[in-house]
Amino acid sequence: MLLEARFSVVQMNTNRRLRSNQPSRLSSSGESGIENERVLVLVFESISWDIHMLCAVASLSRRFCAIARRILWRRLCVNRAPGMVAALSGADPSWRIDGGWHALAKLMFFCGGGESTLYFNLSQPSLGHFACESRFSKTSGRFFLPKNCRRECLYISDPCAHHAVGGDEHLGVFRGVFREFMRSKTRECLVRRQAALEEKFRCPYCGGRMWSMTAARLVPKSAARRLGSREGGLEFFVCVSGHLHRTCWLIPLSSSDKEENGEEEDNSDGNVI
Known part of the structure; x- marks a missing residue:
């Protein structure tokens, strides 16, 4: 009513x-x-x-x-998110987005993690939540790309922190999206390495098949540093439509670390949604 x-x-x-x-x-x-x-x-x-x-x-x-x-x-x-959409669509808002606009909208506003979430398990999906505010950065996206793919356009969100079950650690849930993933060098690398598509998992945003970037050994060390994750504590998937998501274990930062990180961070391309 x-x-x-x-x-x-x-x-x-x-x-x-x-x-x-x-x-x-x-x-x-x-x-x-x-x-x-x-x-x-x-x-x-x-x-x-x-x-x-x-x-x-x-x-x-x-x-x-x-x-x-x-x-x-x-x-x-x-x-x-006019700036982000312009970059993804080539400044043409009528451009078709891989996976559909509804999937992009869900990726922008919906975090797949919950308070009791440790890992994404699509056979037992978590409820997730609407993100109060998300910042997507093209600069951060470069840190997730192999060296020979750094010219590609990838937007990555800041991690959404969640308490891990039974401990004091925090799990960061992040998501991202490629521009024209079907024609990207990243996809070419996955195909060339004959990376297998996941059998049990599907993209939570468009339902497409996914590759594990960790299994394909295409996760640069710079990605963990960018997210503030401990070594070996990061893994992520990318689907056939170019939607990226997964989790990382976050390193607790002291006050001085936060100040230094804030000074070095380039927010010029950030899109706050």
């Missing part, structure tokens, strides 16, 4: 705008009210593309789910 009431208020304001300012923007397809695609876009613009509301609307019916997949998820990504 609360969801319907909220949308009723927003819809009335939106329809008033359309009638008074832009009467020609409504489509002639016979659709009206909240199911009109243009009205939906204006509704979400008015609430700053709230991710929770979009998820709720997309689950209401097949009609809403189809509109979300065709229009709303892309517009959400463009609105909330």
